Amino acid sequence: MQRLKSILQKKNTVVIKIGTNLLADKARGIDVERLEAVARSVSALRSFGKNVAIVSSGAIGAGVAALGLEEPPRTVPEKQATAAIGQPLLMEAYERAFRQQRLAIAQILLTRDDFTNRGRYLNTRNTFGVLFERGVVPIINENDTVAVEEIKLGDNDNLSAMVATLIEAGVLIVLSDIDGLFSDDPSADPDAELIKIVEKITPEVQRYARQTRGELSTGGMVTKIQAAKRCAAAGIAMVITNGRSPDAINRVLSGDFRGTLFLPAEKRLSMRKQWIGLISRPNGHIVVDEGARIALLKRHKSLLPSGILEVRGRFKAHDVIVILGPEGQRLGKGITGFSSDEIHLMKGKKTSEVEGVLGRRVRAGVVPRDNFAPIGDPS
Secondary structure (H helix, E strand, O other): OHHHHHHHHHOOEEEEEEOHHHHEEOOOEEOHHHHHHHHHHHHHHHHOOOEEEEEEOOHHHHHHHHHOOOOOOOOHHHHHHHHHHHHHHHHHHHHHHHHOOOOOEEEEEEOOHHHHOHHHHHHHHHHHHHHHHOOOEEEEEEOOOOOHHHHHHOOHHHHHHHHHHHOOOOEEEEEEOOOOOEOOOOOOOOOOOEOOEEOOOOHHHHHHHHHOOOOOOOOHHHHHHHHHHHHHHOOOEEEEEEOOOOOHHHHHHHOOOOEEEEOOOOOOOOHHHHHHHHHOOOOOEEEEOHHHHHHHHOOOOOEOHHHEEEEEOOOOOOOEEEEEOOOOOEEEEEEOOOOHHHHHHHOOOOHHHHHHHHOOOOOOOOEOHHHEEOOOOOO
16 A cells, blocks of 8 residues: 555654444443553554544443443433443543553543634644644544534544544544445455445445445444545545454554555645535535536636525525535535625626625625635535
8 A cells, every 4th residue: 555655654643533342342341452552553653753643432332331231322311421421431541551651642522513613623723733742642532421413413433534634634544343345245245345445435435335334333334434535625545444453553554454545635625625615514505507516616716696596594694605506416615705685685696786786895706716615515
């Protein structure tokens, strides 16, 4: 995997995501030996001057074992309570494993708002920067004890991709309980082939993901493909490999591993456009005609009022909105300079007509080109 080695040589930061099934068992609790193996690999990376961040599942699994539950919790309050019990146990195990390698760790619990709120996003990035300067390894998880929406909808595959984007990592290593992406479900089809390299995530690749069962925990292969899409757009490589081997991380970094490598897109988006397209939460939709679609995607122009067919939802000026093509296809996201009420008045009109409608001078398009990120639906 020479291409992966080249990426690692250029980038100084690695994100490692560890799935629930690798860390916690409802009977035995936290797998201490696996954490110790991870700590040894991270120590080796640090000795080569690499910054490392770990996105760790396992809080709820550790809580299940601590409580002696026969079945995992199902309601939101039960999940929150179980995570509250398991999170300190998980961090205690990490601290002990990394102390053996003379490495300090930090706990960072995030919610979606830490990414979608631009100010909090930048503050969080600054926090990571200080931790890396001091040689600390951040251990990241969703704040399950308070983030109701995260427990219902969140997954650590996409969280790890968002963290990798935030800190401008070179590679995201996803340690799973399956070797990688297969052409079919390997447990049902013995002839299923491991897809070793994915140049671009096509509909066929997405179909493979739906056919591969993968982990028993929340997410599975579908959310890993979503994460790979986010990484590719941000210029980050992503690897899925089986984390049950104690030297799984070292094998990835050496290029001698069994798994799937997702290559980054050739043209990387700016940090601002990564936030707009990959992280921000939209507040409404605008449907545009074919001419506007071509202007946005092919000619890299601003969105003008004349190309707008429909406005969906209510939003304010400077909110993030989704832009849809004439057939409803997602073209990307952008920051609009006008409210939904204003755009209702402006849609379909020439720029020269807009000033009369709004009663004021208009200097820019509805979505200026610098505020548009051409990223389709990550799902």
